Amino acid sequence: MPAPTVVIIAAGEGTRMRSSLPKVLHPLCGRPLINWPVTAALEAGAGKVVVVDNPRRRLEDHLPDGVEVAVQQHPNGTGDAVAAAGSHIDSTSTVVVINGDVPLITAEALQGLVQAHEDSGAAGTVATMELDDPSGYGRVVRDREGNVERIVETKVEGDASEAELSIREVNTGVYAFDGGSLLAALADVDAANAQGEVYLPDVLPKLREQGKVVHGHPVTDPTLTLGVNDRVELARVQSLAQTRIQQAHQRNGVTIVSPATTTIDAAVKIGRDTVIEPGTTLKGATEIGAESVIGPHSTLVDATIGDGVSVVHSYVVQATVEDHGTIGPFSYLRPDAHLHPGAKAGAFVEIKNSTIGRGTKVPHLSYIGDADIGENTNIGASNITANYDGVRKHRTKIGANVRTSVDTAFVAPVEVGDGAYTGAGSVITEDVPPGALGIARARQRNVEGYADRRKG
Ligand code: UD1
Numbered sequence: 322m323p324a325p326t327v328v329i330i331a332a333g334e335g336t337r338m339r340s341s342l343p344k345v346l347h348p349l350c351g352r353p354l355i356n357w358p359v360t361a362a363l364e365a366g367a368g369k370v371v372v373v374d375n376p377r378r379r380l381e382d383h384l385p386d387g388v389e390v391a392v393q394q395h396p397n398g399t400g401d402a403v404a405a406a407g408s409h410i411d412s413t414s415t416v417v418v419i420n421g422d423v424p425l426i427t428a429e430a431l432q433g434l435v436q437a438h439e440d441s442g443a444a445g446t447v448a449t450m451e452l453d454d455p456s457g458y459g460r461v462v463r464d465r466e467g468n469v470e471r472i473v474e475t476k477v478e479g480d481a482s483e484a485e486l487s488i489r490e491v492n493t494g495v496y497a498f499d500g501g502s503l504l505a506a507l508a509d510v511d512a513a514n515a516q517g518e519v520y521l522p523d524v525l526p527k528l529r530e531q532g533k534v535v536h537g538h539p540v541t542d543p544t545l546t547l548g549v550n551d552r553v554e555l556a557r558v559q560s561l562a563q564t565r566i567q568q569a570h571q572r573n574g575v576t577i578v579s580p581a582t583t584t585i586d587a588a589v590k591i592g593r594d595t596v597i598e599p600g601t602t603l604k605g606a607t608e609i610g611a612e613s614v615i616g617p618h619s620t621l622v623d624a625t626i627g628d629g630v631s632v633v634h635s636y637v638v639q640a641t642v643e644d645h646g647t648i649g650p651f652s653y654l655r656p657d658a659h660l661h662p663g664a665k666a667g668a669f670v671e672i673k674n675s676t677i678g679r680g681t682k683v684p685h686l687s688y689i690g691d692a693d694i695g696e697n698t699n700i701g702a703s704n705i706t707a708n709y710d711g712v713r714k715h716r717t718k719i720g721a722n723v724r725t726s727v728d729t730a731f732v733a734p735v736e737v738g739d740g741a742y743t744g745a746g747s748v749i750t751e752d753v754p755p756g757a758l759g760i761a762r763a764r765q766r767n768v769e770g771y772a773d774r775r776k777g
């Protein structure tokens with residue numbers, strides 16, 4: 322058998338989300354909903370993945386390379402959506418259809434469905450699940466022999482009878498078909514139902530009418546096939562996805578102290594023996610090395626963190642902290658802050674678009690923006706780079722082994738040489754040569770007898 326074609330239908334309006342963002346682009350653990358089944362299909366070894374989009378948007382901008390896109394002109398139903406992908410379907414191969422709003426399906430579950438379908442020789446196999454609360458799903462009606470006869474829809478009144486509504490076995494929205502049989506049956510399905518749409522499940526009775534076999538394939542773990550139609554269901558699926566992500570990290574050797582207060586996006590990478598402390602959020606393409614401690618209460622967005630790093634009560638966005646850096650408590654690292662190994666950003670320190678040299682410390686209450694600081698330098702408390710003249714940004718250069726004193730302001734562009742010092746309270750507007758002390762403040766004057774004069 323050639324590898325199956327997987328058709329993922331995602332052209333619907335998603336009206337129950339009540340959102341200006343298409344349902345399938347809502348993020349689930351940092352990855353658009355649609356990318357979940359796409360990833361599962363690719364992992365399962367699909368020969369071809371086709372996503373059905375509608376003409377008013379461009380899902381392809383969000384899809385991995387190599388995924389094909391078909392367009393359903395009008396949202397006339399799930400059957401019509403699959404028909405829109407007809408030219409991508411090879412009549413001799415197995416075709417898996419996945420509703421784009423079933424994100425938790427796994428590669429193994431898809432492989433299991435294809436295996437069951439091909440082993441049974443059925444023309445169509447629908448994955449089903451039993452739910453305590455089946456509301457909103459299409460119910461599976463079986464005949465006396467237990468074969469799937471048809472699916473009755475329940476989204477609006479008029480399709481299902483009272484008796485059918487009490488059925489707890491539902492259509493998961495994941496199917497396998499013989500390609501040729503699917504195309505032939507689709508051509509035969511009409512929209513004579515409560516919604517006036519072409520329902521994909523209606524191909525099942527058509528296959529039976531043609532004397533073909535239809536199978537129901539119960540999935541034993543219904544959490545894999547929950548659909549997302551509104552934000553309540555999105556939240557439920559999000560918590561299951563989060564558990565899946567965290568357990569994968571835990572099995573790879575990451576300690577997550579408080580899973581319930583931790584959020585980790587799908588693409589995040591974490592090395593062994595790293596500890597994620599409570600209240601921590603790891604977003605986007607964040608990568609963390611081994612033996613680091615992140616949190617408590619830290620947020621990392623697209624951050625790159627090395628080995629043995631500590632990040633306590635801090636917010637790190639698109640910044641890099643190399644091995645053995647110490648961040649926080651209460652640091653704010655902004656885009657293109659790059660801390661070389663062993664560097665420190667301490668309490669109430671903000672750094673952006675700056676390189677901080679190996680072993681250099683910015684321990685307290687400072688703003689470092691558009692600066693390059695060499696190795697083993699110590700920045701005193703409350704140092705500020707005045708990097709913005711109101712129109713343009715300018716860089717500050719501070720060499721290696723520099724000691725700046727408290728309350729130094731660097732009015733950029735300005736350069737401080739290696740081994741130099743600055744005096745407390747200095748506003749440095751001119752370059753400080755290597756080894757020099759730059760001091761720029763008014764001299765102190767003491768007014769003798771001042772207190773006595775006030776009394777008189
Ligand atoms: C569908 C099934 C239902 C099943 C449930 C499982 C039908 C008619 N009903 O209902 O039996 O229990 O999924 O989650 O298939 N779409 C299009 N074009 C359209 C309409 C929908 O591409 O014209 C896409 C949507 O973008 C979505 C998917 O098809 O990704 C399912 O559509 P949705 O409206 O969510 O169907 P359900 O009501 O959930």
Ligand code: MG
Nearest residue numbers: 422548549550
């Ligand atoms: Mg749905």
